[in-house]
Amino acid sequence: MSECGERSADPAEPLDRADRVDSVDSVGSATEAFVAHRNLLFTVAYEMLGSASDAEDVLQETWLRWVNVDLGTVRGERAYLVRIVTRQALDRLRALSRRKESYVGPWLPEPLLTAPDVAEDVELAESVSMAMLLVLETLQPIERAVFVLREVFDLDYDEIAEAVDKSPAAVRQIAYRARAHVAARRPRGIASPAETRAALQAFQRAVETGDLQSLLDILAPDVVALSDGGGVKHALLRPVVGAGQVARLLAAGWWKRDAERSVEPVQINGGPGLLVRVDGEIDGVVAVRVENGYVTGAYHVRNPEKLSRVERETAVTR
Numbered sequence: 001m002s003e004c005g006e007r008s009a010d011p012a013e014p015l016d017r018a019d020r021v022d023s024v025d026s027v028g029s030a031t032e033a034f035v036a037h038r039n040l041l042f043t044v045a046y047e048m049l050g051s052a053s054d055a056e057d058v059l060q061e062t063w064l065r066w067v068n069v070d071l072g073t074v075r076g077e078r079a080y081l082v083r084i085v086t087r088q089a090l091d092r093l094r095a096l097s098r099r100k101e102s103y104v105g106p107w108l109p110e111p112l113l114t115a116p117d118v119a120e121d122v123e124l125a126e127s128v129s130m131a132m133l134l135v136l137e138t139l140q141p142i143e144r145a146v147f148v149l150r151e152v153f154d155l156d157y158d159e160i161a162e163a164v165d166k167s168p169a170a171v172r173q174i175a176y177r178a179r180a181h182v183a184a185r186r187p188r189g190i191a192s193p194a195e196t197r198a199a200l201q202a203f204q205r206a207v208e209t210g211d212l213q214s215l216l217d218i219l220a221p222d223v224v225a226l227s228d229g230g231g232v233k234h235a236l237l238r239p240v241v242g243a244g245q246v247a248r249l250l251a252a253g254w255w256k257r258d259a260e261r262s263v264e265p266v267q268i269n270g271g272p273g274l275l276v277r278v279d280g281e282i283d284g285v286v287a288v289r290v291e292n293g294y295v296t297g298a299y300h301v302r303n304p305e306k307l308s309r310v311e312r313e314t315a316v317t318r
Contacts, residue, residue, distance in 0.1 A: 030067045033077045040078070040153075041085045043128070043316040047148045048089040049096060050109035050133045052309045058088045079159050086145055086163040093141045104231030106239065108299050109133040110306040111268050111285045112314040118270040122190060124318050125270030127152045130287040130299040131187045133269070138185060139178055146171055147178035153318055187297075191290040199290040200265055200272040207250050207274075208263055215247035220294035225249065230303030233284070246298070268310070275310060285310045 034041075041062060045055035062085045074080045100107050109130055119125050126132055127148070136144050145164050149155045150171075157168040157175070164171065191199065199218060206214035225246045229235030240246050261283070264275045268287040276284045285307065289297030301307065 026071065027067060029071055030069070033071075034063055034066055034081065037078055037081050039315045039317045041081055042314075043124075043318065044082060044148065044153065045085050045089045046112075046316070047127060047133070047136065047152060048086070048144055049093055050137065051096065052110045052112060052314065053305075054092050054096065055089075058085055058092055061088045079155070079162075082149070082153070082155065082159070083163040086149065087165075090141055090145055090164070093144070097141070104229070105235055105237045106226050106228055107137075108226060108228035108301050108306075109269075111273070111287055111299075111301050111310055112316065113310045113312065114267050114270050114316060115313050116267060118316060119193065119196075119267060121270075121318065123152070124316065126187070126190060128269045128316055129187070129271050129289070130269055131289045131297055134299075135182055135185045135187075139181060142166070143174055143178040143181070146174045147182060150175050151179065151182075187289060187291060189291050191293065195293045196272050196290045199293055199295055200274075200288055203288060203295050204263055204265060204274060210251045212247055212251045215250050216243055218295055219243040219246055220291065220296040223294075223296055223298070225298045225300070227300035228303050228306065230305060232304060233302035235300070235302055266310070270316070282307055282310060 038059065041059055042055055045058040046052055049055055049058070062081065065084050065088075066081060069080070071077075111130070112128070114128070118128070136147070139147060142164055146160055149160045149163060150157075155163075157171050160166075160175075161168045161171045166174070202214070202218045205211075206218055221243050222241065223243055223246050225236065225240040227235035240249055260279050262277045262280075264277070266273050266275045266285070268285055272288045272290060274286045274288065275282065276286065284300055284302035287297075287299040287301075288295055289299075
């Protein structure tokens with residue numbers, strides 16, 4: 001025992017039964033809180049990083065810090081956990097920025113197979129869409145964190161200030177700049193479920209048949225096609241823009257180069273998509289952006305390292 005009568009902090013000294021019970025209870029409470037907010041924390045990390053694998057790493061780091069927190073000092077578990085995950089994601093985001101500088105070809109976010117109910121939450125679906133994640137890529141790390149926490153998760157400025165280690169006044173200014181930046185670049189509108197289904201069906205038929213006119217009928221004049229092979233799989237090395245160029249690319253059978261192919265409609269990142277298989281194995285996924293009944297964006301991910309989340313649904317939430 002120490003001079004003040006407290007138990008020694010020597011880790012080699014065995015805990016008595018009461019200490020062990022308190023320790024187990026503390027870990028149990030921490031685990032319960034973490035599990036309750038896990039999907040939210042994953043969504044925060046994913047929207048900041050655009051990578052499910054990195055978001056999972058951030059969650060692991062968050063758990064290791066959370067389990068050592070004295071829960072008696074925590075005023076709000078959700079806000080505290082979001083603060084930890086934001087700080088870890090910011091550190092990871094800076095490292096990812098350096099990694100992307102040497103990436104071969106266009107970099108696209110890691111696609112997620114999402115449940116149908118995600119599309120019903122219009123704001124959530126837009127926030128995790130490929131198009132929006134690409135817009136968020138144009139923000140500075142702090143701007144991205146502030147935008148996500150404020151606009152998507154509706155945290156107040158004081159909570160965000162604690163998460164990003166800035167004053168509330170500074171966070172307000174950052175939020176203003178980020179909103180203006182995103183507003184100038186974000187997708188123009190959101191299609192109704194009926195429009196989305198019809199457009200996806202028409203797009204699928206057109207690419208499967210390679211019919212040029214059908215493609216021109218469904219593609220918006222300023223449609224953009226991007227593909228990500230990560231230097232491992234064949235992919236476009238730069239964006240293709242315009243209905244004529246994209247239609248000719250699709251009609252030429254750019255995804256029919258190998259063996260037996262099948263195309264299956266799925267929901268990717270809260271929106272329409274197509275899962276492409278070759279000889280029964282997943283070859284890639286195409287997330288489709290639909291606006292006013294036309295396809296305005298096609299985001300084709302073939303990098304094998306980014307396809308682990310398209311075979312089973314990933315839960316995202318606000």
